[in-house]
Amino acid sequence: MGVSTGNSSGAFVSGPLAMADAALFTDLYELTMAAAFLRQGLAGPASFSLFARRLPAGRGFLVAAGLEDALEYLRAFRFTHSGLEFLRSLGRFEPAFLDHLRGLRFTGEVRAVPEGTLVFADEPLLEVTAPILEAQLVETALLNLLHGQTVLASKAARSVLAADGRALAEFGLRRSHGTDAGMKAARAALIAGFDSTSNVLAGLTWGLPLSGTMAHSFVTAFATEHEAFRAYARAFPDSAVLLLDTYDTVAAARKAVEVARDLAAAGHHLAGVRLDSGDLAALSRDVRAILDAGGFQAVKVLVSGGLDEHDVAALLAQGAPIDGFGIGTRLTTSADAPSVDLVYKLVRFDGRDVLKLSPGKRTWVGAKQVVRRVGPDGRLAGDTLALAEEAVPADATGLLEPVMRGGELLRPHPPLAEIRARCAAELAALPDDVRRLTDPAPYLAMPSERLRERQRAAEAGVSPGRVGAPESPLSEAKGA
């Protein structure tokens, strides 16, 4: 077991989830439903679509991410002896069900859009087709794994659009939601186009470029600011970035020039300075002027301090001479939209289309394909939400690709560089009005004619016995 039991002492992270525990990382209802399916003999193939019911307010697109983890979860899916003993101890499940779980593996098929692809409302990031019991049991983990990284990559991409080529460093490990999110944020930011992360373990795990400067505590630990700067420059004579705002930013910039002179005299160079508070537009100009007057045009001016993509855009719009941005908390918590309404819905079971009619939560029937067209200008020209069995026209791309069959991977996971390149290409192809940071134009997947027909047939075919009565005129439910 990768987690401690009983008294939780010993757990550095509460869930250092080992593969062995994967199947219990689920909502209880997945297990109770599975037990009822088994008891009832429901074992036919089910197709589930995982998609965003709508985009968060103010957001124009999502960056699909997390597929690698999702597929590794499916490969690792099994119930351990201790996990089954725990389920038995709950007193809810029949022995026949627990025996069934003992040998259970995920044997299904998965189609998914590659990580780094832009997706919009109603477009599946992933579809599972498997015996219904298996397909149901994996719901919670698939949502968790795809949701977390998709939220983070989608947020990071907005800073990338705003920075317009300036360097971006992900700085938010300290305030991510736990250890896993801290790791995922670094990966997601690099996928979206960030240049580096401060997270050392993420650097080790994925080979990401690392960056870092100094904290205010370093400055305050020395008798004077100047002494702190000199000490740091001695330790890192070619990579030092000095933090200027502990006491007074402009005065500190003058000390930085002195340190830069000392370094230059010794054949080294000051790499940069960082501003972390105050009026960053005005201060960056003052600091740039002081550095330039000292002859240090090559010393970079970096800024940070509770920034998000709107701050980045505003600073650059003011012409602030900033070479790079450190983006932390607001990125790694996706502060304006910490969740996406990502759902996993049964769309076909045992040869029959299914749908739900809950107010505000109607679903499109059937396994699907997202057909994407690019116009002659290289920009996205419209998506069609089609049935999986529809042919993809030669001038378009079907985004969902088979990635798993019989529970086995169909291809190696793509390297992070490939995912990052895909995301960059997709961002470059975004229409300008969809790319806007504020009030972006909606870019929707229009259903194909055949999908509309199948939907009409399914809605007409919902028997009075199933729905009981015409839908009441309820107010729309708000988003989950």
Place this chain on the structure above:
Amino acid sequence: MGVSTGNSSGAFVSGPLAMADAALFTDLYELTMAAAFLRQGLAGPASFSLFARRLPAGRGFLVAAGLEDALEYLRAFRFTHSGLEFLRSLGRFEPAFLDHLRGLRFTGEVRAVPEGTLVFADEPLLEVTAPILEAQLVETALLNLLHGQTVLASKAARSVLAADGRALAEFGLRRSHGTDAGMKAARAALIAGFDSTSNVLAGLTWGLPLSGTMAHSFVTAFATEHEAFRAYARAFPDSAVLLLDTYDTVAAARKAVEVARDLAAAGHHLAGVRLDSGDLAALSRDVRAILDAGGFQAVKVLVSGGLDEHDVAALLAQGAPIDGFGIGTRLTTSADAPSVDLVYKLVRFDGRDVLKLSPGKRTWVGAKQVVRRVGPDGRLAGDTLALAEEAVPADATGLLEPVMRGGELLRPHPPLAEIRARCAAELAALPDDVRRLTDPAPYLAMPSERLRERQRAAEAGVSPGRVGAPESPLSEAKGA
């Protein structure tokens, strides 16, 4: 190594952080600063305070949580051979520094408020006193571990206040930020007073009560809704909760009555029904009336569907006959305040008080104690932010307790039940105006006279050489 390297295939969660990796779970700058401290011979004892610079907008209090993980991290803190090889490969660090890291352990002292304690702006949740290199290196992980659970517990407590005794289930695993946050959310919700979680692995890990019902996919998998209800009731004849809103909630309630009758005839009972969309106030009344008319007053009405504490309060204010709430995404992402401005600041080094003057980010000097008084009415009567060396009056409590010395735990971790009881007592003692969900009154820690004196002395003692110039009239920095 608990994480995969290079190609990340094999990682179910990107950071199944094994204890062995703990020291690399950090920002790069902690390591560069440590290298500069070592090179400069700075090794004196440093005290760092970890506190919220301010509360999130609209929030009246925080629930301190995450201490157990933080202490286990400190116990596990070390650099592995492979971790050191990775650092060496970066080409940034001198061999002497890497050699120093090889044998490094956390040998310091920690004082902290117990988990489940309510804290307010400027009140330390934890203070570390250790050789400066150690105290600096643990910053990122301590912030991450305490921030995550404190954010989640603080959010959960608001639903507990709103629910006024109704049952609360944590349902948000699918949209938490990754696996670790999903686990922590369950623990944090139970600390704050939730009754159960849907997270099976959290149930196993901490012995938390589990709850769950069924999903819409279960209903749509059957030819009719009635058949789905019967199948579920057969599988769980004494614990079934039927989901009513897949097609039409009121019609489904009538079918639930039929199922309840069948169960009663066989000596069993329907446990409850759940509404997940629509006008929950109106529908809960309709459904309650249908159940009551059928003679099933004991069948509980549960609701869910994107709810937060404001929805809970509004539904109960309307007199909606609701027995319990499932709270998901908005809880587990702390949707209105996904981060807290939690910081870790050097307050004393080598016998000298230190402070920073950055606009909007000034800090109080010195190691501290939070002195809390309870009035004759049993309500919190005011906190004093005092120096650690000040005596705590007999009629007050000092919240920060020694929990680690010489890197060793001073006591076993308290059981979750004790933490939960502490939180319940503290919530009961909250003044009504601070407890309000909307626009709560501020409850601040007032500095003691001795702290004010020490602060004045430190500010006066900041040499011109340190600050360089009087502070510029900068606009206030916004929060990180």
